[in-house]
Amino acid sequence: MKVATISGIKTSTIIEQPTPKAAANYALVKILAAPMCTEVAAWQQGSLSNSLGHEAAGEVVEAPRGSRVTVGSRVVVMPQNGCGVCDLCVAGEHIRCQAPRNTTADTGSTNGRATFAQYCIQQDWLLYPVPDDVPMLHAAMACCGLGPTFNATKVMNVRSGDLLLISGLGAVGLGGVINGVLRGARVIGLESNTWRAELALKLGAEAVFDPQSPTALDEILAYTNGKGADKSIEASSAESAPSFLVQATRINGEVTTVGWGGAMNAREILRRGVTVRGAWHWNHLRDAGEMRNTLRMAAPLLDTFITHTFPLTSVQDAWAVQETGQCGKVVLLPWESL
Ligand SMILES: [Zn+2]
Ligand SMILES: [Zn+2]
Numbered sequence: 001m002k003v004a005t006i007s008g009i010k011t012s013t014i015i016e017q018p019t020p021k022a023a024a025n026y027a028l029v030k031i032l033a034a035p036m037c038t039e040v041a042a043w044q045q046g047s048l049s050n051s052l053g054h055e056a057a058g059e060v061v062e063a064p065r066g067s068r069v070t071v072g073s074r075v076v077v078m079p080q081n082g083c084g085v086c087d088l089c090v091a092g093e094h095i096r097c098q099a100p101r102n103t104t105a106d107t108g109s110t111n112g113r114a115t116f117a118q119y120c121i122q123q124d125w126l127l128y129p130v131p132d133d134v135p136m137l138h139a140a141m142a143c144c145g146l147g148p149t150f151n152a153t154k155v156m157n158v159r160s161g162d163l164l165l166i167s168g169l170g171a172v173g174l175g176g177v178i179n180g181v182l183r184g185a186r187v188i189g190l191e192s193n194t195w196r197a198e199l200a201l202k203l204g205a206e207a208v209f210d211p212q213s214p215t216a217l218d219e220i221l222a223y224t225n226g227k228g229a230d231k232s233i234e235a236s237s238a239e240s241a242p243s244f245l246v247q248a249t250r251i252n253g254e255v256t257t258v259g260w261g262g263a264m265n266a267r268e269i270l271r272r273g274v275t276v277r278g279a280w281h282w283n284h285l286r287d288a289g290e291m292r293n294t295l296r297m298a299a300p301l302l303d304t305f306i307t308h309t310f311p312l313t314s315v316q317d318a319w320a321v322q323e324t325g326q327c328g329k330v331v332l333l334p335w336e337s338l
Pocket of ligand 1: 087097
């Protein structure tokens with residue numbers, strides 16, 4: 001099978017690797033859509049790797065005996081590889097499993113974890129079924145495109161009447177705009193990339209502020225009658241963003257981070273009485289039906305959110321587009337087309 005690698009600074013190569021095999025409770029998935037996420041940073045730095053990507057949707061082509069999936073099942077491949085038996089995994093919080101499975105030990109395949117590839121293997125219970133009326137490209141947004149902010153808006157019960165502030169309108173934060181809009185909230189954003197700010201407005205955000213402006217906080221407070229947003233999501237991973245959001249969120253409001261950067265100031269959290277949470281992924285066991293409905297309702301917005309598709313063999317071009325910042329979600333097609 002073809003696999004994309006990083007072979008130097010801003011250099012990638014397509015290599016051939018043996019196709020992994022279904023074994024134990026792992027099914028073999030033919031990857032039809034592989035969304036791109038934060039890998040672009042590794043490409044820029046030249047961090048050598050031949051196991052790239054953590055998002056995929058596709059079709060089961062080989063299922064282990066007695067499996068929960070069958071050949072032909074359309075699925076989204078959940079990231080990580082939970083043990084399946086601990087309290088967290090059983091509750092659908094496999095993303096936080098403290099004893100994840102080792103794919104090679106389980107199956108004997110030394111590859112099969114990458115999603116910038118034509119095939120991957122994953123435990124059957126970590127394959128989320130895709131209904132026939134949801135296109136594969138849209139289904140792939142149930143990974144980082146919509147997933148983390150789906151969970152963030154859910155745990156904060158974002159609803160009609162809320163003003164939701166999203167920091168960072170990249171490939172994750174833009175999904176937050178969609179989740180906020182679908183829940184009936186008013187959405188505002190923080191983003192210095194004007195191209196992405198425009199895209200957020202197209203997706204239904206009503207205003208976007210530049211976090212690099214020295215008056216950004218004042219502007220948001222003025223926009224919210226001095227109160228701040230009701231609820232906020234941090235999706236920028238910028239060092240200063242978490243603390244900024246605590247100040248830009250109303251007293252007794254809520255902040256959820258899906259980004260991995262920066263610190264929050266305990267004094268500010270205490271002073272403003274803000275509830276703070278972290279949302280890494282979403283719960284595919286508990287919220288399966290709700291995600292299906294989200295994918296259906298979001299369909300027209302997803303067509304705006306997904307700005308580019310590239311064949312896997314053109315991954316170099318895909319990263320070059322990501323580097324410009326003039327894109328929403330970029331998706332690789334390992335078989336040239338869907
Ligand atoms: Zn576990
Ligand atoms: Zn991701």
